[in-house]
Amino acid sequence: MSTPNVRPLAAGNWKMNGSSEMTLSLLKGLTERLKSAGGSLAAEILVCPPFPYLAAAIALVDKDIAVGGQDCHPKASGAHTGDVAAAMLADIGCRYVILGHSERRTDHGESSAEVAAKAAAALVAKLTAIICVGETEAERDRGEALKIVEKQIVESLPPAGSASNLVIAYEPVWAIGTGRTPTSDDVAAVHGHIRKLLRTNLADGGQVRILYGGSVKPANAAELMAIPDVNGALVGGASLKAEDFWAIAEACR
Numbered sequence: 001m002s003t004p005n006v007r008p009l010a011a012g013n014w015k016m017n018g019s020s021e022m023t024l025s026l027l028k029g030l031t032e033r034l035k036s037a038g039g040s041l042a043a044e045i046l047v048c049p050p051f052p053y054l055a056a057a058i059a060l061v062d063k064d065i066a067v068g069g070q071d072c073h074p075k076a077s078g079a080h081t082g083d084v085a086a087a088m089l090a091d092i093g094c095r096y097v098i099l100g101h102s103e104r105r106t107d108h109g110e111s112s113a114e115v116a117a118k119a120a121a122a123l124v125a126k127l128t129a130i131i132c133v134g135e136t137e138a139e140r141d142r143g144e145a146l147k148i149v150e151k152q153i154v155e156s157l158p159p160a161g162s163a164s165n166l167v168i169a170y171e172p173v174w175a176i177g178t179g180r181t182p183t184s185d186d187v188a189a190v191h192g193h194i195r196k197l198l199r200t201n202l203a204d205g206g207q208v209r210i211l212y213g214g215s216v217k218p219a220n221a222a223e224l225m226a227i228p229d230v231n232g233a234l235v236g237g238a239s240l241k242a243e244d245f246w247a248i249a250e251a252c253r
């Protein structure tokens with residue numbers, strides 16, 4: 001549900017999916033829908049393709065659709081084979097970067113301290129950092145969801161974070177790609193807790209956008225977006241189809 005003075009964000013995380021052809025057809029589909037809708041939606045739209053397709057994506061969209069990376073390195077440059085600096089993302093026209101996704105925490109052993117360092121680098125490069133947090137199924141079953149999310153938030157926040165350069169995404173690990181979602185009450189409890197933490201830790205924490213992610217589909221988007229302190233969605237699978245992602249973006253209001 002809307003938080004005063006906060007524009008929702010509909011963000012598509014393509015993960016390791018896509019091709020040149022798919023980038024072209026998906027972004028054509030989104031820009032055409034946006035044009036038909038009069039040029040803008042209640043929500044800001046963001047797409048985060050894999051690194052090889054970022055430049056093509058930026059060339060295809062006009063400024064009403066933002067493009068972001070899925071990771072960056074904490075250092076500005078140097079001997080880090082395979083990594084990408086935040087300034088490089090900004091240099092080609094990215095405005096956002098997703099950090100600390102649970103798949104990176106698992107696949108690459110990323111700690112919250114590393115996520116905080118990456119977020120600090122993103123802010124220096126004038127990118128908005130989308131910091132992902134979320135509990136595993138075992139942690140939820142043990143009643144530790146709020147505790148885990150709190151620890152991740154507190155440890156991942158960069159010192160200079162503010163509502164203008166920070167977004168938090170709550171993504172329960174067990175809801176990602178599974179078709180399962182928490183109950184509205186459970187989402188409300190976690191988002192409410194995150195809001196409290198943000199208010200405590202940041203001067204304008206009441207204005208930071210908090211996204212929900214994990215099996216968001218056109219069929220459940222409106223219900224999820226109506227929950228207090230849900231200010232948009234971070235969408236995986238359903239962001240790979242223009243029709244589905246558009247329907248979700250329209251529900252982010």
Ligand SMILES: O=C(CO)COP(=O)(O)O
Nearest residue numbers: 013176177214215236237
């Ligand atoms: O991980 C996610 C987005 O970052 C969510 O993925 P799904 O929407 O495929 O569940």
